[in-house]
Amino acid sequence: MIKSVKAEIVENKPIAPEFFRMTLKAETLASEGLPGQFVMVKVSPNLEPFLRRPISLHQINREEATVSLLYQVVGKGTRLMSETQKGKVIELLGPLGKGFTWSDSDRVVALVGGGCGTAPLVALAHSLLEDKKEVHVLLGAQTKEKLVCEEDFISMGAKVKVATDDGSYGHHGFVTDLLKNLIHDVALDMVYSCGPLPMTKEVVKLTQEASIPCQISLEERMGCGIGACIGCVCKVRTKDGAFTYKKVCKDGPVFKGEEVMFDD
Amino acid sequence: MTNLAVEVAGIKLKNPVLTASGTFGFGREFAELYDLNLLGGVMVKGTTLNPRLGNPPPRIAETPAGMLNSVGLQNPGVDYVIREEIPWLRQFDVAVIVNVSGHSFDEYAEIAARLDGVPGVDGLEINISCPNVKGGGMAFGTDPKMAAEVIKRVRSRTQLPVIAKLSPNVTDITEIARAVEAEGADAVSLINTVLGMAIDIKTRRPVLANIVGGLSGPAIKPIALRMVWQVAQTVNIPIIGMGGITTAEDAVEFLLAGATAVAIGAGNFCNPMTAPEVIKGLKNWLSQEKIDDVRELIGGLKT
Numbered sequence: 001m002i003k004s005v006k007a008e009i010v011e012n013k014p015i016a017p018e019f020f021r022m023t024l025k026a027e028t029l030a031s032e033g034l035p036g037q038f039v040m041v042k043v044s045p046n047l048e049p050f051l052r053r054p055i056s057l058h059q060i061n062r063e064e065a066t067v068s069l070l071y072q073v074v075g076k077g078t079r080l081m082s083e084t085q086k087g088k089v090i091e092l093l094g095p096l097g098k099g100f101t102w103s104d105s106d107r108v109v110a111l112v113g114g115g116c117g118t119a120p121l122v123a124l125a126h127s128l129l130e131d132k133k134e135v136h137v138l139l140g141a142q143t144k145e146k147l148v149c150e151e152d153f154i155s156m157g158a159k160v161k162v163a164t165d166d167g168s169y170g171h172h173g174f175v176t177d178l179l180k181n182l183i184h185d186v187a188l189d190m191v192y193s194c195g196p197l198p199m200t201k202e203v204v205k206l207t208q209e210a211s212i213p214c215q216i217s218l219e220e221r222m223g224c225g226i227g228a229c230i231g232c233v234c235k236v237r238t239k240d241g242a243f244t245y246k247k248v249c250k251d252g253p254v255f256k257g258e259e260v261m262f263d264d
Numbered sequence: 265m266t267n268l269a270v271e272v273a274g275i276k277l278k279n280p281v282l283t284a285s286g287t288f289g290f291g292r293e294f295a296e297l298y299d300l301n302l303l304g305g306v307m308v309k310g311t312t313l314n315p316r317l318g319n320p321p322p323r324i325a326e327t328p329a330g331m332l333n334s335v336g337l338q339n340p341g342v343d344y345v346i347r348e349e350i351p352w353l354r355q356f357d358v359a360v361i362v363n364v365s366g367h368s369f370d371e372y373a374e375i376a377a378r379l380d381g382v383p384g385v386d387g388l389e390i391n392i393s394c395p396n397v398k399g400g401g402m403a404f405g406t407d408p409k410m411a412a413e414v415i416k417r418v419r420s421r422t423q424l425p426v427i428a429k430l431s432p433n434v435t436d437i438t439e440i441a442r443a444v445e446a447e448g449a450d451a452v453s454l455i456n457t458v459l460g461m462a463i464d465i466k467t468r469r470p471v472l473a474n475i476v477g478g479l480s481g482p483a484i485k486p487i488a489l490r491m492v493w494q495v496a497q498t499v500n501i502p503i504i505g506m507g508g509i510t511t512a513e514d515a516v517e518f519l520l521a522g523a524t525a526v527a528i529g530a531g532n533f534c535n536p537m538t539a540p541e542v543i544k545g546l547k548n549w550l551s552q553e554k555i556d557d558v559r560e561l562i563g564g565l566k567t
Contacts, residue, residue, distance in 0.1 A: 002296040004537055042535070047482050047510060050534050051326050093536060221324040223331065224533045226296075228289035230309075230338045231324035245317055245338060250293075263320075 002226055003028050005039075005092045010066060012086055016148050018073050019116070020082045021058070027065040029094055033057045035124035036099025036217055036254045039069070040225035042091040043080045052093065053077040054222045054249070056120035056194075070119035070148065096225055097253050100124050100215055102131065106189040109133050111158075112179055112203050114140040114195025118149050120217060121194055125158050135159065136182055140175025140199065144168040176202040183210045190215070197262070204257040214257030220248040227251075235261040266550045267557040268543075270304075272502045272525050273425035273450030275359050275387045277304035280558060281515065281543045284506050284529035285310055285363035285389060285429075286335065287480075290349040291356075294536060302540045305359035307453075307527060308349065310391050313371045315341040325462040325471040330481025330508070331530055332460055334474035337365050337394060342375045346382050354384035361427065365391040366404075369417050377421040388424050390414060390449075393431030393456035394478075405431040405456075408443035415447040427504065430454040430495070432484075437491045438498040445499045452495060453504035453527065455488045480530040482508040489521050496522020496563055510538055512545025519561040 007026035015021050029039065040052035059068035073082050084090065100120075102109070109128060111121045118139055128135050135158040141147035142165045153160045161178050162170030171178055176199060182188070183206060193203040194217035207214035223229035227250030236246045236259050243261050246252065268279035282305035283294070290308050291300055300306065318338025325332040339345070345362065353360050362385055366372035372390065379385050392405030392414050404410045405428075415428055428444040430437055432455040441452050457478025462471040470476075488507020496503055505523030509515055510531040518526045531538040550558060 002293070004297055047329050047534060049326060050328075050330055050481050050530070051324075052534065091535075221322050221326075223324050223333065223530075224287075224293070224536070226293040226536065228293045229287060229324075229333070229533060230289075230318065230335050231333055233318070233321050233323065233338070235320075245321075 001032065002093060002096060005029060005094065006089050007092055008089050009084060009086050012082070012084060016146055018146070019070065019148050020073065021068055021070050022081065023066050023068045024090070025065060026067050026092070029057070029067045029092070030060055030062055030065045033060045033067055033095040034099040035060070035127050036120055037095040037097050038253060039092045039094030039096060040222070041069070041081065043077045049077050049080070051223060052225060053081070054225055056217070057095065057123055058119040059126070060123050070116070070122070072116040093225060097249055098251065100192055100254050102128060102133070102190065107133060108186060108188055109190045109192065110136040110138060110179065110182055110188050112138045112175055112191060112193040112195065112199070114175055114199040115142070115146070117195030117217070121192065122149050122152050124192060125153055125156055129156050129158065136186065137161070138175050138178040138182065139163070140195065142166065174202070175199060176206060179203060179206055183212065188212050193217070201262050204260070207257055215254050216257050216260065217254045218248050218252050218260070222249050225249050235263070237261055265556070266547055267559070268547060270524050270559060272504060273387060273427055275305070275361070275425055277359050277525055279304040279543050279546070280519065280525040281539055281546070282307055282359070282361070282504065282525060282527040283532060283539055284527035285391070287529045287532045290345070291353055294532070297536050298540050300356040300358055302543060303358050304525060305361055305386070306353065307361045307363055307389055308345070309339050310337045310363045310365040310394060311339050311342050311345050311375065312337055312365050313342055313375050315339065315344065320473040322471060322473055325477065327460070327462060327479065328483060330479055330483035331533070332462055332472060332477035332479050333457070334472045334477035336474065342378050346378065350382055350384045359386045360384055361387040361389050363389045363391050363429070364418070365394055369413055372414050373417040373421045376418040380422040380424055385424060387427055388418065388422060389427045389429050389453055390418055391429050391456070393429050402431050402433060405440060406434050408439050411440050412443040412447045415444045415449050419448040425450040427451040427453050429456055431456050432487055432491055433459045438494050441495045441499045445501050449501060451502045451504060452499065453506065454495060455484070455491050455507045458484050458487060480508070482510060484508050485514065489517055492518055492523050493521040493565065509542065510534065512542050512549050515542050515546055516549060516561060519558070520563070520565045522563040522565070524562055
């Protein structure tokens with residue numbers, strides 16, 4: 001159920017260059033939110049910037065009735081978010097969209113995160129580990145200092161491997177190189193992915209070659225965030241071999257890897 | 265007791281606030297957030313004869329105090345709308361106006377005919393102003409003869425009130441308004457979005473896949489107000505005013521300029537509670553100003 005929520009900022013601080021973590025006191029989001037779902041954040045009390053910002057749920061803490069958002073400052077909206085002080089109340093809409101799913105038969109899973117796409121995988125890893133899955137986490141970052149959440153995953157009990165573009169930490173190269181190796185070494189039941197589009201495409205390709213089901217979380221510019229404006233769509237295969245446009249905000253943001261058509 | 269009720273083209277509205285086509289789907293999403301019975305009316309998503317896929321993404325670009333869109337009329341087609349969406353909307357005590365979008369005179373007329381007599385449909389808004397589809401939409405609304413012909417054809421195929429939705433992308437909007445009035449339009453709604461574009465300087469490409477799109481939001485409010493005022497001076501049929509309304513005060517401005525009712529468009533995105541907040545704010549404003557009937561405001565501009 002979509003709700004319009006007013007939430008107090010409990011904490012809002014930088015955790016890496018450009019990256020911030022905002023924790024909010026938000027009972028309904030904490031009790032109803034699921035990994036992979038997102039919220040639309042009203043970043044300013046006035047009309048500028050005009051649209052809300054879609055941000056995924058990064059941590060869902062039912063006991064403390066809080067949720068966290070991990071975001072990268074990339075423009076006007078996220079800059080305003082980063083400047084909003086602890087103690088302030090902000091407006092959100094959520095929880096929105098369809099999140100990640102898993103079944104009892106999945107035992108060994110891999111989570112592939114690139115850059116800010118790592119954010120929703122923290123909540124996901126938490127749920128999967130609670131469900132006693134063996135969780136492998138593969139993280140990609142530009143540099144060591146822009147790597148986020150590694151300790152979060154380790155402290156939960158996930159098996160973590162890292163790749164950096166500049167080789168300053170872990171594997172020198174792409175996170176998908178790590179996935180290729182993991183697919184070779186471990187029998188995976190499911191792969192979850194969230195990150196930049198080239199990474200997502202490669203994850204889909206590798207998992208399809210290995211016949212492993214895969215779920216990908218997509219990002220798109222959004223108007224309403226609830227499915228009314230049809231502004232954020234992705235191409236999805238239909239049975240007759242053609243395609244249709246599905247709403248990233250409502251039919252996603254999480255899709256099956258094989259259903260999405262990427263334009264090259 | 266303050267009266268908020270108005271009548272547009274024979275359609276009774278319990279208050280003068282509607283939601284604008286293309287910003288509200290068929291109401292299902294917003295029904296999770298508030299009681300749709302609060303609204304004066306709902307103008308549903310642009311409906312074509314056959315299902316339409318719409319334009320490729322990206323379809324949205326944020327701009328100063330507004331946004332561009334190039335959705336391109338993605339919709340499930342009129343038969344689906346009649347079968348699935350209208351019956352669902354009937355549970356609410358709210359006027360339902362179906363936005364009719366075509367690519368040919370025949371398509372407009374055929375959609376109108378199919379919607380004629382459908383229980384739960386209170387009126388048709390004829391979209392002769394969509395800037396996002398090729399070979400249709402706005403082409404009909406920027407030429408007075410074409411606009412008149414669409415309204416004439418639609419008029420001959422339906423008993424429902426016909427509202428012509430006008431494009432701001434013209435030199436003289438009053439010319440189009442006169443043309444549709446002469447062919448039997450019962451009301452006009454204005455404005456549709458203003459054609460615009462945005463460029464990503466890093467990639468040197470347009471932000472929208474469609475290159476151009478329709479601008480909406482507070483950025484276009486002064487244009488919309490000016491056009492409502494001009495049209496109000498020109499025609500005798502009522503006006504539904506829209507363009508950047510986010511507050512009750514905005515709505516009052518449109519009523520003073522000559523609108524009988526108003527619609528909330530992109531305002532539904534920046535705050536999904538905009539429509540009920542505007543209704544509540546309007547009621548409060550009227551009682552503060554000791555005005556007991558909202559209709560006193562219509563066309564009350566002093567010049």
